[in-house]
Amino acid sequence: MVLEAIRYQLGSLHILNQLKLPHQTEYDEIKTSQDGWHAIKDMRTRGAPAIAIVAALSLAVELQNTKLSSNAEEVAAFITEKLDYLVTSRPTAVNLADAARKLKKIVDTASKQDVKDGESIVKAYCDSAAQMLISDVSDNQGIGKYGAEWIEKQAGSGKVSVLTHCNTGSLATAGYGTALGVIRSLHNNGTLQRAFCTETRPYNQGSRLTAFELVHDNIPATLITDSMASALLRLKGASERIAAIVVGADRVAANGDTANKIGTYQLAITARYHGVKFLVAAPRTTIDLETKSGADITIEERPGKEMTFMQGPRFDGVDVDVRNSETVSIAAKGIDVWNPAFDVTPAELIDGIITEIGVVEKGRDGLFDLTLAMEALNEGVKPSTIGGF
């Protein structure tokens, strides 16, 4: 079975309900941008790239199934209004806002054509939204290639083990994944010893989603709790074996500061302490040159109940009984809760940013300059010469 978080065809969109994984595979139909907004807000679909794609396609199916005005300007205004609404679903990942900006520009260009009507505006929008599914997989395969090459080069000979956090695979994107794409490429290259994945409390993207993907792909993998990461890196010989910690990103600021799933920052600290490389894997759609540093990134806070309760199938002593799911309390009633969904890792703790067209390293000044690096990468400068600006 191919892991498909998003199923789209003209007029129809279904998303894999990730609150039900790994024990139940259920697809929810998304008919409107409102359905899309709620699916993203509820985290039935999640992952920075996937959020952007589901939002864009939720509006595409709404447009395809709605009788719209023949007036191009009215349709363009409707699309703009819906995109502005969709962007409010989750604030930290930049991919959604970036996609909305690009789609608005495409609609604006279409509405300036000599021959235009409502239908031509809808077609321009839907074609661009559908292209996001294809481009994202291609981007992720590039991230996998360059990330694997960088780690293999750093490690020299032999196989490498890597640790990853949260879920950045086919369930967070249109397919293949970002940090998990690097793991897939190492595995396909025959250079992966083992992948370690953290549980990633409180949503458990790691134990429920990344572990699900690694088992599905028959990749040698070990699940650890978030609190075990430093002990793992300290294991005698582990730092030789664990070549890198590779994580995804929700927003990379112009100076390289990176917002990612809560718990990422402390992984970067322990990686630096143990002399293990720390890498961020992100397509260029996650790099936000308008945000100068991590201090300017809005961190989403989620409801406390997502930490104090857990939901899952009953365990009958032998196996899970998926027909009987239940919610259990795992915290004292009345305790206050702080539940930020993300944290910011400062650029100084990041050794490289893996993009779909190359790995960005720091310049001789010890700083990332992603504005310059993106210009160079966009002009086709070879990845090996990135950095040192």
Ligand SMILES: CSC[C@H]1O[C@H](OP(=O)(O)O)[C@H](O)[C@@H]1O
């Ligand atoms: C390639 S997914 C990037 C990013 O998104 C995840 O957040 P969430 O599960 O809350 O949507 C996580 O931070 C991943 O690293």
